[in-house]
Amino acid sequence: MNYEIERLSLHADGVARGPDGTVHVAMALPGEVVEGDVVDGRIAQPKIIIPSPERVKAPCPHYRSCGGCVMQHASEGFTAAWKMDVVRQALIARGLAVPEMTIATSPLQSRRRATFSGRRTKKGTLVGFHARASDTVVEIPNCLILRRELLSIVSMLHEATALAGSRKGEIAFAVTLSEAGLEIAASGGKDPDPAQFETLSGLARQYDLARLSWNAEVIAARRPAIQQFGKAQVVPPPGAFLQATHHGEAALVAFAKAAVGSALHVADLFAGCGTFALPLAEQAEVHAVEGSAAMTDALDQGWRQAQGLHRVTTETRDLFRRPLLPDELAKFDAVVIDPPRAGAQAQVAEIAASGLPRLVHVSCNPVTFARDAETLLDAGFTLEKLLVVDQFRFSAHVELAALFTR
Numbered sequence: 001m002n003y004e005i006e007r008l009s010l011h012a013d014g015v016a017r018g019p020d021g022t023v024h025v026a027m028a029l030p031g032e033v034v035e036g037d038v039v040d041g042r043i044a045q046p047k048i049i050i051p052s053p054e055r056v057k058a059p060c061p062h063y064r065s066c067g068g069c070v071m072q073h074a075s076e077g078f079t080a081a082w083k084m085d086v087v088r089q090a091l092i093a094r095g096l097a098v099p100e101m102t103i104a105t106s107p108l109q110s111r112r113r114a115t116f117s118g119r120r121t122k123k124g125t126l127v128g129f130h131a132r133a134s135d136t137v138v139e140i141p142n143c144l145i146l147r148r149e150l151l152s153i154v155s156m157l158h159e160a161t162a163l164a165g166s167r168k169g170e171i172a173f174a175v176t177l178s179e180a181g182l183e184i185a186a187s188g189g190k191d192p193d194p195a196q197f198e199t200l201s202g203l204a205r206q207y208d209l210a211r212l213s214w215n216a217e218v219i220a221a222r223r224p225a226i227q228q229f230g231k232a233q234v235v236p237p238p239g240a241f242l243q244a245t246h247h248g249e250a251a252l253v254a255f256a257k258a259a260v261g262s263a264l265h266v267a268d269l270f271a272g273c274g275t276f277a278l279p280l281a282e283q284a285e286v287h288a289v290e291g292s293a294a295m296t297d298a299l300d301q302g303w304r305q306a307q308g309l310h311r312v313t314t315e316t317r318d319l320f321r322r323p324l325l326p327d328e329l330a331k332f333d334a335v336v337i338d339p340p341r342a343g344a345q346a347q348v349a350e351i352a353a354s355g356l357p358r359l360v361h362v363s364c365n366p367v368t369f370a371r372d373a374e375t376l377l378d379a380g381f382t383l384e385k386l387l388v389v390d391q392f393r394f395s396a397h398v399e400l401a402a403l404f405t406r
C-alpha cells in the first residue's frame with residue numbers, strides 16, 4: 001500500500017495517514033509517496049515511489065547506518081524552513097502571534113563537542129555513534145558534522161576502550177575541543193585500576209590531550225582546557241555544558257548582546273560557565289546564577305583573570321526550586337535566561353509577576369519555550385523577534401533565542 005507524507009514529526013519522521021491511523025515513515029519528506037511494511041505504526045525502510053523535489057543525495061557515506069543524523073536526505077533550504085516552522089507551530093498551537101524570525105545554520109565540520117560510544121567486541125573495539133534506533137555502535141571516520149580535531153582522536157578512544165571497556169557495558173567519551181587542545185571526559189566501564197590509570201595517563205601524553213578524566217576522576221590535566229568567552233578565558237569542569245559550535249554560540253551571544261541593548265544591570269540565569277555572562281560584561285554589570293557550583297566557580301575565576309570587563313557576580317542556586325523573586329528581579333534592567341529542555345516554568349512565573357522590562361529567552365526546546373512565552377505574553381510582554389539556531393546540523397534538534405519586551 002502507498003502512503004502520502006503530510007508533514008514531519010518533531011523527530012523528523014514523515015507522517016502519513018493510513019487505514020489504521022497515523023503512520024510514521026523514516027527519512028521521508030512531505031509530499032512524497034512511499035510504500036513499505038508498517039510495524040508498530042512505523043515504516044522503517046520505506047521505498048520512495050514519488051520523491052520530493054527537496055530530496056537530495058545524503059552527503060555523508062555513513063548516513064544509512066549511523067543514527068546521529070536524520071535530515072541528510074533533505075535540501076538545506078527545506079531543513080532551515082522546517083526548523084523555523086517547528087518554532088512557528090509551537091507558538092501557533094498556543095494561539096500566540098509569530099514574530100519576525102531568522103535562522104543561523106552552523107557550517108559542516110564545526111561541532112566542537114560530541115559524545116562517542118566505545119564498546120569491546122569479540123574481534124576488538126568499536127568507537128563511533130549509535131546506529132539508528134539501536135545500541136549497535138557504528139564507526140564514522142568520515143563524519144561531516146564534527147571538527148576534524150575530534151575525529152583525529154578516535155584511534156586513542158579505541159585504545160582506551162580496549163583497556164577499560166567491556167563487552168557488556170559501553171563507555172561514553174565526551175570529547176570537547178578547547179583552546180589548549182582536546183579534552184575527554186569518559187564515563188562508564190569500570191573505574192580504572194592503578195595500572196590502567198598509568199596507561200591512560202600515558203595515552204593522554206601520547207595524544208597530547210589537554211585533560212582526561214574518567215568517571216569524574218581527573219587522570220591527566222596537562223594544560224588548562226580553556227574556553228574563550230568574549231574577553232575572558234574559562235576552564236570549565238570536565239564534561240560541562242558548552243554550546244555545540246563556535247558559530248552557534250557566536251550567533252546566540254550576538255543576539256543576546258544586541259537584545260539587552262543599553263541595559264546596565266543584567267541577570268544571566270542558567271548561566272553555565274559564562275557563555276553569555278562574560279561577553280555581556282563588556283557592556284553591563286552581570287549577575288550570573290547557575291545550579292552547578294563547579295560551573296559558577298569556573299565563571300568567577302574567568303572573570304577575575306580577565307581585563308576590561310564590568311563587574312560579574314555569581315550565585316549557585318537551584319532556579320527550579322528557588323527562582324529569583326520579583327524583588328530580586330527589580331535590580332535588573334534585563335534578564336537572559338537559558339534553561340535546560342524542561343524550560344523555566346517557575347522562574348518565568350516570577351518574571352511575569354515582576355516589573356522586568358526586557359528578557360532574552362534562549363531555548364533548546366520549542367515546546368517548553370512556547371509554554372513559557374504564553375506566560376510572558378499573558379503578563380504584558382511582547383515577543384519582538386526570534387533567532388532560530390541550527391548548530392546540530394542534520395538532526396531534528398531546534399534551538400532559538402527570543403527577545404521579549406514590555
Ligand SMILES: C[S@@+](CC[C@H](N)C(=O)[O-])C[C@H]1O[C@@H](n2cnc3c(N)ncnc32)[C@H](O)[C@@H]1O
Binds near residue numbers: 272292317339
Ligand atoms: C542549556 S544550559 C545553558 C548554559 C549556558 N547559558 C551556556 O550557554 O553555556 C542550562 C544550564 O542550566 C543549568 N541548570 C540545570 N538545572 C538547573 C537548575 N534547576 N537551577 C539552576 N541551573 C540549572 C545547567 O547546569 C546548565 O549549565
